[in-house]
Amino acid sequence: VPDDAKTGAAFMTLTYTPTEPADQLILVETPVAGWVEIHATVIENGIMQMRPLGVLPLPPTGMIELKPAGTHLM
Numbered sequence: 485v486p487d488d489a490k491t492g493a494a495f496m497t498l499t500y501t502p503t504e505p506a507d508q509l510i511l512v513e514t515p516v517a518g519w520v521e522i523h524a525t526v527i528e529n530g531i532m533q534m535r536p537l538g539v540l541p542l543p544p545t546g547m548i549e550l551k552p553a554g555t556h557l558m
Contacts, residue, residue: 492517494557495550502544509540512557523558534558 500507512520523534532553540555542548550556 491558493552494520495552496557497547497549498542499547500542502542502546506544507542509542510538521558522555524555525553 498509509522512522514520522537522540524537525532525534527533537555540548548555
């Protein structure tokens with residue numbers, strides 16, 4: 485993210501050991517931003533929009549991909 489950027493996005497693959505009951509990602513922190521939100525991309529009336537998620541359920545596969553036009557961090 486350039487120094488003068490007001491927002492940025494992060495994409496990654498998270499791997500983890502699944503647990504029962506299923507885990508959730510509830511908070512992300514970084515020293516380079518005032519706050520981080522977990523976002524989902526949705527299509528409404530043919531327009532792509534981003535919506536913040538309160539939590540991100542982690543699937544039992546032990547891996548989730550955060551990617552453009554999908555779930556990501558902002």
